[in-house]
Amino acid sequence: MENKISIQIPAADLAAAKAALEQVQSILAPYVVALTPEQRKTIPKMSDGTEPFVGKVSEYAVSNPQFMPPFVPREEFEKDWEAVSGLLPLLRLCTQIEDTLSDTTMLAGSEAYISALSYYNSVKQAAKMNVPDAKAIYEDLRKRFEGQGRRTPPTP
Known part of the structure; x- marks a missing residue:
């Protein structure tokens, strides 16, 4: 297994980052809104092309206000x-932060899950061989996979 990520983020750094994000959230709270999924679907959206x-138009509206509709x-x-x-x-900036946080969390999570599955499979084999303590660990961990056994394909 190739280890693609190996980081240890100090708890103080995580706490400082969380506090900074909470401060941003608090500063912007009086100005931001939350849309419903229906509202998000129905409103016209500005994109990179329309920005x-x-x-x-904003510049023209200032220099030539006579064309601004009265409504x-x-x-x-x-x-x-x-x-x-x-x-x-x-x-x-938040999108960049979200992307890198998501990618880093995904990669670290993937590696942790692969390691956990390897441990689980090792315990499973040890339980089959009646190694002391293995059966209790296996019985506890296998609950994660209950209902996910081999399924027979439906008969046509």
Whole structure:
């Protein structure tokens, strides 16, 4: 088995990172909203392609306000654009952090699970050979795999 990751993160570093993220969450709490899954499906979404368009429209709306439809409050449009412009860099940074945390956790978890399965299989063999203490450990660990035995394919 190739060991692709070998890290030990000091508890103080984990606590400091958690505290920093909680502080970010606390700072932004008055300004952020949570959408329902239905709302997420139905609202028009800004993407990397539409972001420059909206920015350009914001500039034109300031320099040429006569074209702003009366039902669109320019001040609210500007506030929305400023919010997007301020939050997008934070979102991108959080996405990078999430990606690397996810990848690191996945790889470390995979290696830990492979090691655990190897231990389990060793205990299983030891229990078959009546090695002292192996049966009790095997009986405890095998509960994880109950109901996952070999299945016979359905008859056509």
